[in-house]
Amino acid sequence: MLKVLMGCFYLLVLVVFAFVMVKFISQRMKSTFKPRKSNVGYAAEINPKTAAPQLLNQILLMLPGENNEVLSRLSVLAEDGNQAEIDVLLICPTGIYLFNSINESGYVTGGEKDRQWYVLNEDGNKKAFKNPLDENRYNMQALLRRYPEIKEEWVFDYVVFSNRCGISDVHLETTSPVLNRKMLFETLRGQIAEQSVILTPERIQYLYNRLKLYTAGESTASLSLQRKADKPFYKGGAAKIHEVKVPDLTRFSPEDQCLKNKLIAFAKEQSQREQTTAAEVLDRETIEKLVNMKPESRIELETVQGMDKKRCENYGDLIISIIKQHDDETSNKRQ
Known part of the structure; x- marks a missing residue:
């Protein structure tokens, strides 16, 4: 009788063990990767x-x-x-x-x-x-x-x-x-x-x-x-960085319209000297981009759409000079 009871007990243990193993294996097959818990603590202000x-x-x-x-x-x-x-x-x-x-x-x-x-x-x-x-x-x-x-x-x-x-x-x-x-x-x-x-x-x-x-x-x-x-990167202090504004080709303030007229006049004068069209010197769209961005250096000028290598080399210094002179005149009027 004791041997029968012991046999039943061992059989029950084996059944339980087999059930646990089947459950474990099925879970592993269901998800072969269990992500680890992140140890990153999110600050309260992080959305x-x-x-x-x-x-x-x-x-x-x-x-x-x-x-x-x-x-x-x-x-x-x-x-x-x-x-x-x-x-x-x-x-x-x-x-x-x-x-x-x-x-x-x-x-x-x-x-x-x-x-x-x-x-x-x-x-x-x-x-x-x-x-x-x-x-x-x-x-x-x-x-x-x-x-x-x-x-x-x-x-x-x-x-x-x-x-x-x-x-x-x-x-x-x-x-x-x-x-x-x-x-x-x-x-x-x-x-x-x-x-x-x-x-x-x-x-x-x-x-x-x-x-x-x-x-x-x-x-x-x-x-x-x-x-x-x-810690200034350049000698003589920190470099002044020119902030650009959002390009808007649909509206111009009176000051910007004045600058646009100056650049149009420059293109016409230059085209007469070179016996070409004003659009070859500066087309309308490029002029409007120059007015909006107002580049203050050759590096900024090169990033203006329409200012290719030829235009930058031929007219770059003159354009920057026109923009700088216009900005100085505008500042003096406001003072």
Whole structure:
């Protein structure tokens, strides 16, 4: 009798053990990746909707460099009429870096040519989202179209997932960086160290001033200007950076209309000397862009759409002189 009872007891133990093992294995098959708990503590002032870009900002601000600038949540009008949303953008001496920040939790699958990628959550639910590499290409083209002064070879893009995502099953055919947030600093620092310097401090500041006009208003004040105030980059003090205003080709103040007339007169006079048309010297659209942007240096002049190399070399100094003289006259009248 005792042997029968012992046998039943052992049989019951084996059944329980088998049930537990089956349950465990089925759970593992349901979700092959269990995201670890994030040890990132969100500050009370961080909005959950914008937490990922803000965390990226903190990482990018730690990169070495005196003239780096970081912008968040840019909205640029694309060719199809929709808004291209850029989460975070870094401008530094080696180029312009776009970041697509994805704050999900789970196991990510997808390929470069797939229209959609998927994230498998811990509870087994699968969530689809648009291919982030396609989004980066769309955003990059919108940026290049809106700012023709930016060259395509200056721009690099990253897809950054939260540390709670597994990305080992993401299939890439190119070297487009797709990584976790914890890997970003070292990866980006290594890339920047290998790249050649292509942007001067003045051009970085100019691009920052232009691009910040299209942010959601949450970008920090210019870091390079703060650094220059503490430790001047140039001898004789911090450089004066010309702030540009939003281009508006539909309205002109009396002062701007006066400058426009001066540039039109200059184009006519110059065309008579060269026996060509005024539009060959400066066309109407270029004149309006000059009036709106009022470049104060050759670097700023080169970024004005319509001011090609030939125009900058032939008329650049004269145009800058006309704009400076006009600004001085306007300032004196106001005094």
